[in-house]
């Protein structure tokens with residue numbers, strides 16, 4: 001590359017280049033390209049660095065549905081991070097997912113943030129997470145109020161029923177058992193879902209369960225201090241005097257259980273209940289809405305007859321009002337009478353009588369007596385109050401205890417001070433039936449079957465003698481008579497055989513007779529229509545419509561006569 | 569080979585654009601072709617600097633092209649972002665190793681080889697070594713030739729994006745990675761274009 005251009009050798013005809021002043025770009029400008037590329041790369045790095053949020057680890061029971069590098073973490077359906085890796089814990093009991101959160105989701109790496117896996121779930125009042133069927137599972141997040149940073153979490157196995165900061169109130173319900181309730185089971189008010197079961201736990205003493213429910217705002221205002229909660233699970237079928245009654249809150253409760261609440265009828269405290277107020281969870285609506293039970297009282301009854309069909313929890317009714325239930329049925333032995341009476345224990349709630357109870361108490365107090373139940377009961381027993389085991393259902397034969405006034409009940413002693421209170425009993429309706437049956441049997445027994453039998457015997461002997469006489473004397477005579485009759489019939493038979501001359505004559509005579517009869521009928525018909533003909537003589541030929549009624553009856557008599565005549 | 573004369577030794581210069589041969593002049597900086605008006609130079613102007621710059625820029629873009637996902641496939645709601653390497657891995661694992669090899673060759677091997685080849689050509693030309701001149705010339709022709717075949721990934725993404733648009737059922741979208749990959753390919757092509765293969769022959773031996 002030398003600058004000395006050599007003179008062209010034998011190329012004199014070659015053109016000269018044109019030399020003109022031009023603006024030139026510096027060759028070094030090309031270095032702008034890699035600088036630009038480096039800047040772009042750098043901006044990407046910086047961007048990634050700025051966007052990167054904290055990395056946290058969340059442990060789950062199983063990694064089902066989770067995928068490293070793919071599964072997103074969502075809060076209110078906005079992606080706030082991604083699962084970067086999944087590995088087993090050291091003791092292999094659970095899986096640990098590493099999650100890189102986005103920069104703007106830094107606040108999720110705090111102590112009370114909850115994580116759970118959203119998968120399609122069926123039940124608990126519907127189907128949830130159906131969209132994950134297509135998009136795959138994702139991790140849901142719910143942030144709390146804590147400001148303390150945290151990078152290790154334990155994931156929930158079920159989605160929380162309440163997201164943090166949701167408007168509403170939670171309440172605690174106490175029940176004997178959980179029934180078919182579960183987390184997420186609906187809570188109904190007037191059959192509209194207003195909340196759900198948030199959590200449940202056994203009571204410390206193990207004697208019941210506490211169910212935490214959450215009612216969404218603004219419906220939480222319907223929970224008042226006197227609200228009654230009951231278990232709306234399953235189907236409540238009642239066969240009553242009004243026919244078959246099916247009662248359920250919704251189809252979902254049949255499957256997943258549910259709780260319903262309502263205020264009792266009548267005057268009640270309607271101030272909204274405070275957050276975390278405690279309520280009793282009743283088994284059914286009837287129990288829940290019943291007047292307050294007040295203090296339970298234990299009573300005991302002694303029955304001298306079988307109580308087949310009486311079960312524990314059978315109702316105890318006073319004048320048809322349920323005031324309690326049977327709690328025990330025990331067999332006893334009475335040495336004196338050598339009998340086995342049944343001792344039935346029951347719990348009654350006098351306050352369920354409502355106004356009656358109040359009045360009785362008032363009356364007792366007015367008289368200056370002790371307003372104790374036993375005292376009052378003593379008065380009632382004096383007036384004929386007795387316990388009876390009655391048949392509640394004719395189909396099943398279930399019995400219940402009825403406290404009722406029995407007319408003409410024999411007087412009994414009533415010990416006011418006996419604890420538990422002993423209520424005298426009377427035979428039940430079924431026993432009365434048995435009594436009546438007994439009377440019938442007695443009457444039947446009084447019928448003198450013996451003498452009836454003797455008389456019958458005598459009569460039969462007489463009949464026997466008569467029959468002998470008939471057999472010996474009457475029957476032979478009868479036989480001869482029959483023989484004679486047979487002979488006569490034989491003669492008649494010969495005379496009437498089909499080819500005998502008598503038969504032929506008879507046929508002709510019969511035809512003649514029929515003709516005569518026909519003429520006679522025509523005559524009588526005519527005379528019926530024209531009685532004057534007897535005096536004036538027969539008219540000339542009758543008018544055209546006339547012959548029809550006259551002629552019509554004529555063919556039938558001639559009908560049968562013709563086959564008869566044609567036969568011979 | 570060294571005895572072969574070169575154009576400027578004969579006082580000749582050829583136009584790069586129309587190929588017209590004209591007389592070499594001392595102040596070549598401002599000379600233009602008398603026929604088409606293009607600037608005249610003995611060798612491509614700033615070939616070394618340009619090629620190096622473009623090659624380095626291509627390399628800078630090659631990093632995000634491999635790190636960032638190039639394609640998002642959504643099938644039945646299942647979103648799947650793939651970088652070049654993860655795509656290759658997925659193809660391999662899912663039982664199409666032949667396709668995996670093709671994609672791997674086109675997207676990883678070829679660009680890498682281009683970087684290496686161009687660097688080799690540049691360094692050797694800069695040193696004016698007479699080593700393997702014919703092979704280097706062949707290598708350059710090879711690099712030029714495969715230049716436009718390296719857009720395979722970009723074509724695949726562009727085609728799929730255009731063809732697979734079935735909403736929730738199936739969807740393919742390009743992601744930033746493919747832009748950087750395209751830039752890499754374009755820049756390496758430009759680099760190989762700006763390299764003057766005559767520099768291979770401008771060895772010290774020939775000059776001496």
Ligand SMILES: [Zn+2]
Pocket residue numbers: 583584585586587588601602603604605606
């Ligand atoms: Zn030209």
